[in-house]
Structures are given as C-alpha cells and as structure tokens.
Amino acid sequence: MRPTVYDIAAAAGVxxxxxxxxxxxxxxxxxxxxxxxxxxxxxxxxVRDVAAANLAKGRVYPLVFILPTGDNSFMHGLYAExxxxxxxxxxxxxxxxxxxxxxxxxPALVAALDALHGQDVAGVALVATDAPEVRAxxxxxxxxxxxxxxxxxxxxxxxxxxxxxxxxxxxxRTAARLLGRFLGGRKGDITVLxxxxxxxxxxxxxxxxxxxxxxxxxxxxxxxxxxxxxxxxITSGLVSEALAGSNDIIGVYSLGAGNRGLIRALKATGQGRxxxxxxxxxxxxxxxxxQDGTIDAVLNQDAGHEVRSAVxxxxxxxxxxxxxxGQERIRLDIFVKDNLP
Amino acid sequence: MRPTVYDIAAAAGVxxxxxxxxxxxxxxxxxxxxxxxxxxxxxxxxVRDVAAANLAKGRVYPLVFILPTGDNSFMHGLYAExxxxxxxxxxxxxxxxxxxxxxxxxPALVAALDALHGQDVAGVALVATDAPEVRAxxxxxxxxxxxxxxxxxxxxxxxxxxxxxxxxxxxxRTAARLLGRFLGGRKGDITVLxxxxxxxxxxxxxxxxxxxxxxxxxxxxxxxxxxxxxxxxITSGLVSEALAGSNDIIGVYSLGAGNRGLIRALKATGQGRxxxxxxxxxxxxxxxxxQDGTIDAVLNQDAGHEVRSAVxxxxxxxxxxxxxxGQERIRLDIFVKDNLP
DNA sequence: CTGTTAGCGCTTTCAC
DNA sequence: GTGAAAGCGCTAACAG
Numbered sequence: 001m002r003p004t005v006y007d008i009a010a011a012a013g014v015x016x017x018x019x020x021x022x023x024x025x026x027x028x029x030x031x032x033x034x035x036x037x038x039x040x041x042x043x044x045x046x047v048r049d050v051a052a053a054n055l056a057k058g059r060v061y062p063l064v065f066i067l068p069t070g071d072n073s074f075m076h077g078l079y080a081e082x083x084x085x086x087x088x089x090x091x092x093x094x095x096x097x098x099x100x101x102x103x104x105x106x107p108a109l110v111a112a113l114d115a116l117h118g119q120d121v122a123g124v125a126l127v128a129t130d131a132p133e134v135r136a137x138x139x140x141x142x143x144x145x146x147x148x149x150x151x152x153x154x155x156x157x158x159x160x161x162x163x164x165x166x167x168x169x170x171x172x173r174t175a176a177r178l179l180g181r182f183l184g185g186r187k188g189d190i191t192v193l194x195x196x197x198x199x200x201x202x203x204x205x206x207x208x209x210x211x212x213x214x215x216x217x218x219x220x221x222x223x224x225x226x227x228x229x230x231x232x233x234i235t236s237g238l239v240s241e242a243l244a245g246s247n248d249i250i251g252v253y254s255l256g257a258g259n260r261g262l263i264r265a266l267k268a269t270g271q272g273r274x275x276x277x278x279x280x281x282x283x284x285x286x287x288x289x290x291q292d293g294t295i296d297a298v299l300n301q302d303a304g305h306e307v308r309s310a311v312x313x314x315x316x317x318x319x320x321x322x323x324x325x326g327q328e329r330i331r332l333d334i335f336v337k338d339n340l341p
Numbered sequence: 342m343r344p345t346v347y348d349i350a351a352a353a354g355v356x357x358x359x360x361x362x363x364x365x366x367x368x369x370x371x372x373x374x375x376x377x378x379x380x381x382x383x384x385x386x387x388v389r390d391v392a393a394a395n396l397a398k399g400r401v402y403p404l405v406f407i408l409p410t411g412d413n414s415f416m417h418g419l420y421a422e423x424x425x426x427x428x429x430x431x432x433x434x435x436x437x438x439x440x441x442x443x444x445x446x447x448p449a450l451v452a453a454l455d456a457l458h459g460q461d462v463a464g465v466a467l468v469a470t471d472a473p474e475v476r477a478x479x480x481x482x483x484x485x486x487x488x489x490x491x492x493x494x495x496x497x498x499x500x501x502x503x504x505x506x507x508x509x510x511x512x513x514r515t516a517a518r519l520l521g522r523f524l525g526g527r528k529g530d531i532t533v534l535x536x537x538x539x540x541x542x543x544x545x546x547x548x549x550x551x552x553x554x555x556x557x558x559x560x561x562x563x564x565x566x567x568x569x570x571x572x573x574x575i576t577s578g579l580v581s582e583a584l585a586g587s588n589d590i591i592g593v594y595s596l597g598a599g600n601r602g603l604i605r606a607l608k609a610t611g612q613g614r615x616x617x618x619x620x621x622x623x624x625x626x627x628x629x630x631x632q633d634g635t636i637d638a639v640l641n642q643d644a645g646h647e648v649r650s651a652v653x654x655x656x657x658x659x660x661x662x663x664x665x666x667g668q669e670r671i672r673l674d675i676f677v678k679d680n681l682p
Numbered sequence: 683c684t685g686t687t688a689g690c691g692c693t694t695t696c697a698c
Numbered sequence: 699g700t701g702a703a704a705g706c707g708c709t710a711a712c713a714g
Contacts, residue, residue: 001589002431004690004691004692005691005692005693006691014700014701015701015702016692016693016701016702016703017693017694017695017700017701017702018699018700018701019641019692020692020693020694021692021699021700023692024693028699028700029699029700030699030700033699033700047431047432048395048691048692049432049690049691049692050432051392051395051396051691051692052392052396052690052691052692052693052706053691053693053695054392054692054706055390055392055393055396055690055691055706055707055708056691056692056693056694056705056706057692057693057694057706058693058705058706058707068578090343090388091390092386108645152683170680171680173679174677176678176679177678177679181522181525181637182522182523182525183525184522184523184524184525184526184527185525186525193704196474197528207677212679296522296525299416306624314362329682331674331680331682332680333672333674333675334674334675334676334677334680335675336512336515336518337518338511338515338517338518338549338553339511339512339514339515339672339673339675341672345706345707345708346691346707346708346709347707355684356684356685356686357685357686357687357708357709358684358685358686358687358710359683360708360711361708361709361710362683362684364709367707368683369683369684370683370684371683371684374683389707389708390706390707390708392707392708393690393706393707393708393709394707394708395690395708396690396691396692396706396707396709397689397690397707397708397709397710398708398709398710399690399691399709401691438707457693476703621683641704
C-alpha cells in the first residue's frame with residue numbers, strides 16, 4: 001500500500017495536523033519541524049492522494065468563461081462544450097458561468113474583465129481580442145491573483161497563465177503545405193478568407209500561410225485577404241464576388257469561421273472549377289462539404305479539449321499547483337474525407 | 342450543495358447501507374424498497390461522487406498487458422506508454438503487469454492468455470494476432486468474466502469488450518487519399534510495405550488503401566505487398582531491392598512498423614527520385630524523415646491515448662460500469678512537416 | 683432483508 | 699507551535 005499522511009506523521013514523530021501544514025505550505029510550523037517532515041516525505045516517497053484531498057476540502061472552483069457572440073458553428077460548438085463542462089460541474093467541483101461579449105470589441109471585453117474584480121472567481125478563461133487595453137485588463141486580473149487562461153486566441157505579452165489553443169502559425173503553414181501539395185505544381189491565384197485581423201489567431205494563421213507559400217510554392221499567388229467577420233452572410237458575398245471577378249483562382253484558404261457562407265458560395269459559383277479548398281474548424285457544414293468534395297481538407301482544433309484543458313489549468317493554478325504544459329498542448333487535427341471522426 | 346447518499350436515505354426512509362446496495366446493484370434488497378430508493382435517486386437528481394467511492398472502496402485493479410516483442414519504435418513507444426501507466430498506478434489504483442509474447446505467434450499468445458485463468462486479474466489488454474485459436478482463448482477469458490480489451494490490433498468476431506485502436510480501414514483510405522492527391526495526377530507504381538498479413542490492422546489498412554486507390558486514383562498501380570515483419574533490417578532490404586528493380590515507382594505506402602529500415606533504404610536508393618512517401622506511426626525516425634523531406638505524411642495512432650483508454654475501459658468494465666464508446670474512440674492523426682507536436 | 687458503524691486519505695477547526 | 703478529533707461522500711463488515 002502506498003504511504004499516507006499517517007506514515008509521514010509517524011516517521012517524523014509529529015501529528016497529522018503538522019504534516020498537513022507542511023504539505024500545504026501553511027504557516028505555523030517551526031523551521032526544524034518543517035525540515036523533519038519534509039525529509040520524511042522524501043524518504044518515504046509520499047504522493048498526495050488528490051481525490052481524498054479534494055473530498056476533504058470540499059472546495060468548489062467558481063470559473064468564468066468570457067466568450068464572444070458569433071453566429072457561426074465554431075462558436076456554437078464552443079458554447080456547447082462549455083455548457084457540457086457545466087454539466088460536469090458537480091463531479092469536478094467547478095461552478096462555471098458564461099459571460100457573453102460582442103465579438104472583436106476590445107472595450108466590451110475589457111469591461112467584462114474588469115467587472116470580475118471583487119467577485120468570487122477562482123479563474124477566468126477568455127477568447128482574447130488582441131489589443132493593448134485587453135492585455136492590461138488581463139494583467140490586472142493576474143495581479144489580483146486570479147488565474148487567467150486564454151482560449152482559442154492568445155494574448156501574447158500579457159501575463160495570462162496559459163493559452164489553451166493551437167499554434168496558429170503552424171496551422172497556417174500546414175494549410176499552405178496541404179494546399180500547395182494538393183495543387184500539385186499548378187500555377188494560379190489563391191483566395192484567402194479571414195474573420196478579422198483584430199484577433200491574433202487569424203493574424204497568425206495568415207502569417208504562417210503566407211510565409212510557407214512564399215518559401216515553397218512560389219507559383220501560387222495570394223490575393224488580398226477578404227475579411228468576413230466570421231459571418232456566413234458577409235463571407236458568402238465576398239467569396240461569390242471574388243470568384244466571379246477572376247478565373248485565375250485555383251485555391252481557397254479560409255482561416256476563420258463562417259464557412260457555411262463560403263460553402264454556399266462555392267456551390268453556387270465555384271462548381272466545376274476544380275477549386276482546391278482548405279478551411280478551418282470541423283462543423284456540420286464543413287464535414288458535409290468534405291464528404292461531398294466541395295472542401296479538400298479541414299484543419300481543426302478540438303473545442304472540447306480546449307475547454308477541458310482550460311478548466312484543468314485554471315483549477316491547478318488556483319491551487320498553486322502548476323501543470324504539465326506538454327500534457328495541455330492542443331493538437332492541430334487534419335481531416336480529409338476519410339479520417340472524419 | 343449537491344445531494345449525497347444521506348439525502349437519498351432520508352428521502353427514501355431507509356439506511357445508508359440500503360442506499361449503497363441499490364446504488365451498486367447488490368442483492369439483498371426487497372424489490373419495493375429498491376424502487377423506493379431508485380425513485381428518490383431520480384427525484385433528488387443524485388450523482389455519485391466517484392472519487393469518494395473509490396476512496397472508500399480502496400480497490401485496486403490488477404491489469405495485464407500482453408504485448409508482442411518487436412524491435413521497432415512503435416513497439417518501444419507502446420511499452421513506454423504502458424510503463425508510464427504503471428507509474429500512475431498508485432494514483433489510479435491499478436497494478437499493471439506486462440507479459441511479453443513473440444510477435445505474430447498465435448500459439449504463444451494463446452498460451453499467455455490461458456495462463457491468466459485463476460490468477461487475480463481484473464482485466465486484460467492485448468495486441469491481438471488474428472487467428473481462430475486466439476479468438477477462442479479471448480472468449481474463454483470473457484466467459485470467465487474477465488474484461489478483455491484489444492489494443493492497436495483488433496480481433497473481430499471475438500467477445501472482447503472493446504477495441505482501443507484506430508479504424509484501420511479508414512487509415513488505409515486516408516493514406517491512399519493523401520498519396521493520390523500529393524501525386525497530383527501523375528501515373529506510376531506504388532510500393533506497399535506491410536509488417537505481416539497475419540495481423541488484422543495491417544490487413545485492414547491494405548484493404549482500405551487498395552479500395553480507395555482503385556476507386557479514385559486508377560492511374561496509380563499497386564505493386565505486390567512487401568512483408569517486412571515490422572523489422573527495420575528486413576524492411577530495408579526489401580525496399581532497396583524494389584527501388585533498384587523498377588524506375589516506375591513514384592510512391593510508397595508503409596502501413597506497418599520498422600520504418601527506420603524504410604528510411605535508410607530511401608536515403609540510399611531513393612534520393613532524388615522524387616518519391617512521395619506516406620507511412621504510419623510517428624517515431625523519432627519518421628519525425629526526422631518528415632522534417633528533412635524524405636517522408637511526406639505520417640499517419641499516427643497515439644499509443645498513450647490507447648493505453649489510457651484501455652485502462653479506463655478495463656476498470657469500468659471490471660466495475661460493471663459501462664463506458665461512453667464515443668469518448669473512447671481513438672483518432673487517426675495526420676502529420677505533415679508543419680503540424681508536428 | 684435492513685441498519686449500525688468504522689473507516690478510506692486528507693483537511694480543518696479548536697484546544698492546549 | 700502543535701495536536702486531537704471530527705468530518706468530506708461513500709463502502710463494507712457485522713449485527714440484528
């Protein structure tokens with residue numbers, strides 16, 4: 001049987017309470033006593049039973065998820081995953097609250113962030129809009145010793161404790177490689193479709209995409225980026241227009257959301273043009289389009305993984321526990337027609 | 342606060358012990374009492390605190406992993422993951438033992454399986470070799486009420502409770518799609534390299550690969566399958582010979598292990614031939630080859646996920662608990678140079 | 683068949 | 699500073 005607090009207590013010749021104080025780095029223990037206990041812990045090779053500890057603590061973690069509004073399947077999916085996490089609340093001793101803010105709106109995000117001060121909050125997860133004032137608001141929370149995790153889109157340069165999302169530069173490069181290879185040496189134009197250059201994830205995807213394209217597929221020319229604000233309607237219009245305006249387009253990279261609109265436009269205008277299309281986020285729409293051949297590859301971040309990782313990291317940080325970063329890495333999934341889950 | 346067993350007991354007007362009996366479907370409760378308790382559980386919306394239950398049970402799960410010998414990185418990785426799981430034993434209340442058997446050797450596997458009867462075993466995970474006698478041995482274990490999970494390679498038709506591995510037909514199709522698209526309409530021969538047609542995973546990959554190739558890329562011709570027994574040395578020889586013997590080969594699909602040998606042969610013989618290469622399993626060797634351009638795509642099954650899933654399923658089954666199949670699905674990962682983890 | 687009671691490993695008052 | 703003892707939610711003897 002593995003050693004328990006009793007074993008440490010016996011070995012160190014102290015009581016349970018003292019062992020607990022040392023274990024949880026609480027004050028009220030003489031330095032010599034502390035060292036004696038720490039030695040015993042090391043000697044015996046004690047590992048704390050987290051489940052038992054949580055049971056005894058009875059602690060609950062009030063967490064806040066700040067999510068942007070947005071009528072696209074990815075956002076719907078993200079909300080669904082957070083709600084899913086809410087149903088697990090009783091088991092995981094969390095108490096999750098969703099705060100909605102308008103998308104791509106730094107002041108609104110700042111207001112939501114600042115409103116959290118003084119509230120009973122054990123941790124905050126937010127889909128960051130990249131702006132200095134948001135960075136500052138996040139830093140204020142961190143200063144107030146509230147754990148903060150960015151979700152889906154990061155906020156580099158801020159003091160956030162963790163980013164639960166994919167490496168978006170790598171995502172852009174991956175898209176470029178697939179598009180380039182699938183096009184097999186053909187020459188032509190590529191239309192790039194983004195949500196907004198205001199969010200870091202989109203900027204980074206574009207950056208990675210453009211860099212690899214330039215380096216390895218010089219025969220492909222990138223057209224100016226279209227910004228569809230992750231909205232299916234706007235996106236549809238932009239794409240239709242672009243396709244109608246040029247016959248040199250042979251590929252499309254959609255690095256944001258709102259692909260429902262893209263797919264509609266492709267079916268209306270792009271049919272039979274043999275376009276090669278790579279998009280982000282697996283949703284019911286992109287899945288169907290992959291199946292019927294409208295889309296050739298989907299890059300995906302698993303929103304469920306991201307939410308669960310955010311919760312784990314927030315809880316661990318709230319406990320001052322640290323986490324294994326490698327274990328929390330979010331993978332970039334590639335889907336073609338044949339490996340759909 | 343969420344309801345506890347006490348709340349149920351009070352609501353149903355019975356004692357804790359009775360509640361526990363109902364909760365754990367143990368005998369010794371009158372049908373009417375049972376129904377009363379079940380009603381209370383439903384009304385109150387009780388959810389069992391698994392951590393507390395495990396703490397009280399103090400149960401440990403002696404699990405056996407039957408793994409084939411094999412000097413290839415995938416097997417090394419699999420062993421490493423099982424050993425990893427062993428280090429978590431104290432936390433997860435498991436007690437994992439590894440039993441080694443020669444690869445591709447049904448009688449040896451049967452012997453190992455049969456030896457388990459009468460031992461204190463809460464569950465068995467095995468990398469199955471596909472043979473009727475193995476199927477029978479697995480069924481004997483299941484009959485003896487021992488949970489059995491196949492790992493990496495399945496044993497269809499047997500009574501195993503679960504398969505912790507990827508869909509290998511889909512894997513083969515995915516490989517065909519990538520190879521076909523990457524080759525961009527070129528005409529030529531494809532060399533297919535397998536470990537052994539004795540294991541189901543390899544047979545299924547080949548099946549999926551051949552089917553999609555025939556259906557969608559008729560300009561590509563499949564050469565007779567080379568069987569390298571997942572051994573780098575044998576593999577290297579076979580590939581060198583094949584490449585030397587024909588100039589029409591433009592692509593390679595390696596659906597088994599032993600890719601170290603393949604890579605060596607490609608570097609020696611294939612250099613500058615512009616071969617497109619798709620292989621299975623991300624290892625240090627295939628990763629390096631992906632980076633330096635020798636390989637174009639790697640299909641991967643995450644051995645860590647598989648082992649953890651097997652452990653979860655085995656424990657749940659031992660508890661008679663059932664599991665959410667969808668949550669235990671093992672994904673097929675696609676890696677290109679740019680989305681390596 | 684049903685109830686009482688003593689833990690599981692850890693935390694947390696409240697005394698000393 | 700340190701210790702004794704109660705209790706988190708659940709299970710498992712052991713009585714009745």
